[in-house]
Amino acid sequence: MTGFDGRCDAIFLGHDDTPPPNGAGEEARAWRRALRGLPENPIDGGEFDLIVVGGGVTGSAAALTAARLGSRVALIQNRAVLGGNASVEIGINPQGVRGPLVDELAQRDDTGDLRARDLLEAEANATVFVEHTVYDLVAEGNRIVSVDARDARSGRETRFRAPMFIDCTGTAILGLMSGARTLFGHESKSEYGEKLAPDDHIDEHHGHTVFFRTRTADTAVDFPDVPWAIEVAQDYANLNGQLVEPGKDNGPGPVAGPDKVPDPSIRRRMLFPASHFWEYGQKLDPYTEGENIRDHLLCAIIGTYANVRELEPENYANLELDWLGYVAGQGEFRRYLGDYVMTETDIRDHTEFPDAVVMNAGPFCLHYGGHDKYDFRLRDWRWVERDGQPYTVPFRCLYSADIDNLMMAGKHISVTHIAGSTTKLMGNGGQHAIATAAASVLCKKHGTTPRGVYESHLDELRELISEFTDNVPQPLAPKSPISTESEASA
Known part of the structure; x- marks a missing residue:
């Protein structure tokens, strides 16, 4: 389906046209258990x-x-x-x-x-x-x-x-x-009175992120055509936001073509090489669309990498993908x-x-x-x-x-x-x-x-x-009692 990698939970080989159960409900679970010889109930x-x-x-x-x-x-x-x-x-x-x-x-x-x-x-x-x-x-x-x-x-x-x-x-x-x-x-402003909240409730969320790292090899690196990835990446050619090593992200990366000259209309903060700027799925269901979100980001990164090499082969013929996360950072x-x-x-x-x-x-x-x-x-x-x-x-x-x-x-x-x-x-x-x-x-x-x-x-x-952290808040001191008369005037 992606043109590059394929994944599935199982391959079913049958003698007739009867399809296997489709879904994650109890019927599908019972079917799998029976075929695999597993107990009917959890051990x-x-x-x-x-x-x-x-x-x-x-x-x-x-x-x-x-x-x-x-x-x-x-x-x-x-x-x-x-x-x-x-x-x-x-x-x-x-x-x-x-x-x-x-x-x-x-x-x-x-x-x-x-x-x-x-x-x-x-x-x-x-x-x-x-x-x-x-x-x-x-x-x-x-x-x-x-x-x-x-x-x-x-x-x-x-x-x-x-x-x-x-x-x-x-x-x-x-x-x-x-x-x-x-x-x-x-949540909207009216729900909790928050300054940064939108005027209306929005059914969106922080999306997922896929992390990656590139490196320069000693010799030229072959890479296949990836039209299915270019379809997502379009002409984007900025590989900033890399994972330098586990525990250190937001690293710089190669930039080619027009992306070397930032659009003056882009806010300066958005030019920072942040790894989480590679983010997708805010409007999708994070429970059921996780693989689609991850695959879309893989296409974006692979397509961007291909664009950088294509735009400046004289500079990036030796550029290779050193590491590409197959597990998305959850939003x-x-x-x-x-x-x-x-x-x-x-x-x-x-x-x-x-x-x-x-x-x-x-x-x-x-x-x-x-x-x-x-x-x-x-x-x-x-x-x-x-x-x-x-x-x-x-x-x-x-x-x-x-x-x-x-x-x-x-x-x-x-x-x-x-x-x-x-x-x-x-x-x-x-x-x-x-x-x-x-x-x-x-x-x-x-x-x-x-x-x-x-x-x-x-x-x-x-x-x-307090046995495990130095940051335990102290209980509030009891407030001084006030008279009924003072309370009423307050």
Whole structure:
């Protein structure tokens, strides 16, 4: 379909014209299980104190924290490596508030991979299940009882049980499966009174990005004609925004032809060689169109590379694609609705939350897709530093308003799109993860829910969090009582 690479889940060879089931529903799953000789029902994967779904920086931090606090934790990750957008497959450096635990797991080895998996496998209380995709769950009332995950290599399906769950997928997948309410898109000004919000609600999101790197070989490099890629890239010939190495992006790249002279109408900030300027899919469903988004970006990069070589063969005959990511850096999905929705105004005004449990930092980083000519490039980018100071995140943003034993950490916590453009930073997500992992320990200790921890155990929660981060907000001092007369006059 692309003219270059082809992928499919399976090849079906049959003796008649009866088509195989089409789709990802139970009928298709049952069909696959029968043909592969797999059990009809998921096998028992055991019971844990806590299950963390999603093995990015956030999920790794949650699992490591919980294990070190003595909980038996299962970390379920759909990729072969840990780290998510920071992994060796993608390579972004975690930003925001990091702290000692995130610094520890985000160190890289000689291959560029994170230390996260080594650290978790050294913990007797932690069990890591890589290449396992959660595809279903069992719920009873407002509680999740278990999750079902499929091994990508064997197709074997396993059921994992626990009294507490933390969703660190960035996609709010456990919420969608359990019926928890979520938020999506760009909220309007009237919804939360945010200064940077659009006048009307927009059902769009931050898109995905594919990372790449070029190099100059010692001799000329052959490359085939790629008309299917040129169709997407058009005449674009600017390879800025490269991943220099895992953990270091926004690198410069070769530019050829007219793109060497920037259009004077382009804002100066948009000329920065940012890796995330290669972004697509803002108007597409990120849950069902992920492969199409990734393939479109692959075409854009390959076509741009071909254009640079074609326009200046005397300069770029030796130019080759050194590395091209086949896993896209994920953008924005749905966000959970918690007991509180944090907003741009809260962050700007440094709202004093009684349940502030962690510090986050970073600018509002807003991406606007829909370039007039190149749909794989951002139309605009806003980077708003505010006052440059860290801000607090309330615990009520870290658990679902609807599911009693479900917490969340990372880009899909209970925030607006504007607020989420800063809380989504991976270092920040690591702080959410530490807080939720600590809360899971208190839920077990006191036989309560995350909401119960908010209502009765905040001081104890902050104390546990302080073992893993230097950025724990202090509880608010009680305000001096005022007389009824003063109150009335106020």
